[in-house]
Amino acid sequence: MVVFACAGCAAVVTARVTRVALPDHSGQQYGHGLLPGLLEPGTYAVDPGDGRTWQPLKPEPEEHGVRLLTYCITGPPNRIAIAPGDVRGTVFIPERLGGCCCGWDGQYGPNLACAKCGCPVATRVDDCGFWQVVWLEPDAVRPVAVDGPVQRVMDWEKLSSTPPVDQPGFWSPLWEAAVAVALAHLLAVSDGKRVSVPEGSVAEAFRRTIDSLLPPGPPERHLVLAGPGLPAAITDIALVPRHPQTGEIWPCDAGAVVPLAADVWMYMAFNDDRRGVPTAYGMPAGVRRDDPPPLLPHTLFRPDGRVFLSTLKRLTAVRQPWLRRIHDRVKDRPYMDPFS
Template sequence: MVVFACTGCGTVITTRVARVALPDHSGQKYGHDLLPSLLEPGTYVVDPGDDRPREPRKPEPEEHGIRLQTYCTTGPPNRIGIAPGDVRGTVFIPERLGGYCCGWDGQYGPNLACAGCTRPVATRVDDCGFWQVVWLEPDSVRPVAMDGPVQQVMDWVELPSTSPIDSRGFWSPVWEAAVAVALAHLLVISGGRRVSVPERPVAEAFRRAIDSLLPPGPPERHLTLAGPGLSATITDIALAPRHPQTGEVWPCDAGTVVPLAADVWTYMAYNDDRRLMPAAYGMPAVVRRDDPPPLLPHTLFRPDGRVFLSTLERLAAVRQPWLRRIYDSLRDRPYIDPFS
């Protein structure tokens, strides 16, 4: 466990937190509603970012020793994300609290300052359409080790599960982001050749995108679910869970592995949302059941196009001509088929 302190004066600005893996939806913007916290209380992540240049929206005067900047959704490299409720010892910077309508989106750079020395140390994001999070500036904070219980790493058989459908009957944005990330890796591994996928939820999530992005014809590569509790023989590509705390991918003997967020993988592997038909001479009609049928989505599943593109941008394979053509065709239209 660690706390983070201001590098300027040493003021502690977080509660005790333990590191977990960066969620696939960390850079996602979704809809116009207020979204929940990106992270569980008591946890933090490190976003490695990338080396693409970031330009300020317009020249700004320097304040408190740093220049105001507008970062892309991934932000500066190695920023540290924590849950908003885990912040301590900070004050808002009023002139940097820009947002769309319901909160702050961080477009003007750090909007939280250390209460001890007024040094800008973090950016709070909580506007509509953004997962709520506080991003600590990597050059303005430092970790301080704390005594306490060691973080317990869950066993593979304890992996969480997230339903693909939310309470309103819409596809989960967590699923849309996780499948988009896995799809980008799957395309790279495919080498541009057709890929077959298992039936039911895997096919529902991946097949339409594969049909749209890869050439038609008989499949030359084969995707198989692999992970804890499954005994299927893997002949080609494994779709395996990525541990939510450590970020490690399930170890298997497959030649190539596509990692998938653990909570999405678990649901794909073990849940069956098919509706059951009444059997003859079954439960009497007068008996009422109190368990509702599974929710059905209003539309076909679509991966998040912007998350898909941002993932491809970070993969060296995007320089290959066939993959670059896919990227260029979607770069300015991330909502066309199969992402719409």
């Protein structure tokens, strides 16, 4: 457990926090309403690439008629995310708070300063469409170890699940972001070959996008669910959970693994949202029933295109011409079907 202190004067600027994995939706913008906090109180996460841009270093020789470019990611790495309520000893910087709608989006740089020395230390983001968070600047703060309860890492089998549909029937933005991240990893390990997916919620989340981005024809690669509570199986590509606290990926013997946020994976693995057929007669009193029935979405599933691109461009495999073409196609048409 740590607190973060101002690098200039050593004043403490946060409550005691424990590290967790960075959520997939950390860079997501969703809708036009006010969103909840990105992180639970008492936790922090480190983003190795928030706010980075992707720029060509130099053109390289053509290969099969495709000009290859080597890209680098620039910008401040390792910014630290905390819940807004865990900030201590800071004041707003008024000249960096303008131009927003319902809050602040951080477009003018750090907008929180250390109350003791006045050094800019963090950026509060809470505008409409943004997950509420405070980003500590890595060069402006330093961690200080403190006494506190030891973090208890939850067992895989006890992790919670997140339903795919929110009220009043819209796909969960958490699902849209998590599937977008997994989709980028899936394409990277597919080698550009058609991939089959299991029926159910996995197919509902992945199949339309695979059909849109990968070449037509019979499947040559096969994706299956693997993880806690499921039979161990050696497979081609495994869709496995990623632990929300440690970031650990479930180990398995598959040829390739595709990580998926554990709460989404748990729902895909152990929930069945198919509606039952109405019975002609009354149900016996002891029969388990869904009342009310599970929510069903009003539209087909659409992964978050911006999260997909942000993930894809950080993977080494994107240098391959076929995957680079997919990246450019989605980038040029950010709202193309099936992306949101």
